[in-house]
Amino acid sequence: MIKINYFFVSLIIAFVALSYFVEKEPANELLYKDFEVLIPDKDLDMQRVESEGESFNIDAYLPSLDDKETRLRHDDNKVPAWTIQVAEYSNKEDLMNNFNLLKKKGFRSYIRYKNKDINRFVLYVGPTIEKKDSTNLSLSIPHLSGYTPEVIPYD
Numbered sequence: 818m819i820k821i822n823y824f825f826v827s828l829i830i831a832f833v834a835l836s837y838f839v840e841k842e843p844a845n846e847l848l849y850k851d852f853e854v855l856i857p858d859k860d861l862d863m864q865r866v867e868s869e870g871e872s873f874n875i876d877a878y879l880p881s882l883d884d885k886e887t888r889l890r891h892d893d894n895k896v897p898a899w900t901i902q903v904a905e906y907s908n909k910e911d912l913m914n915n916f917n918l919l920k921k922k923g924f925r926s927y928i929r930y931k932n933k934d935i936n937r938f939v940l941y942v943g944p945t946i947e948k949k950d951s952t953n954l955s956l957s958i959p960h961l962s963g964y965t966p967e968v969i970p971y972d
Contacts, residue, residue, distance in 0.1 A: 899944060
């Protein structure tokens with residue numbers, strides 16, 4: 818405790834000494850001082866686009882993204898992880914009750930919005946690296962209001 822007090826006292830003394838030795842510059846002079854600032858005439862990003870010859874077109878990439886998602890869903894060996902979709906909910910109270918039930922049972926569960934809809938939720942358990950681990954885990958999930966768990970690729 819004494820070392821901390823000595824530290825703070827020495828810090829205060831250092832500030833007082835600096836304020837005495839450092840030359841102060843009035844704030845009025847800073848307002849009228851001419852700072853050397855380099856502001857480009859053109860937007861730098863536009864220069865890059867002009868040098869490439871065309872702008873970025875997201876529509877050109879959408880089919881390849883859809884193909885990649887389809888391949889991931891059909892090729893089990895290339896999926897990096899698996900998760901279990903337990904159920905979909907529109908009622909937050911039911912969702913939280915089942916989420917807490919899974920947590921109490923020791924499952925690693927999480928919640929996401931369903932397709933960015935703020936009134937639909939999906940309850941998941943996982944993820945796991947191996948599909949067989951998720952499949953075995955899905956069999957041990959307690960029965961939740963008539964829902965059947967589904968093993969899906971983790972995204």
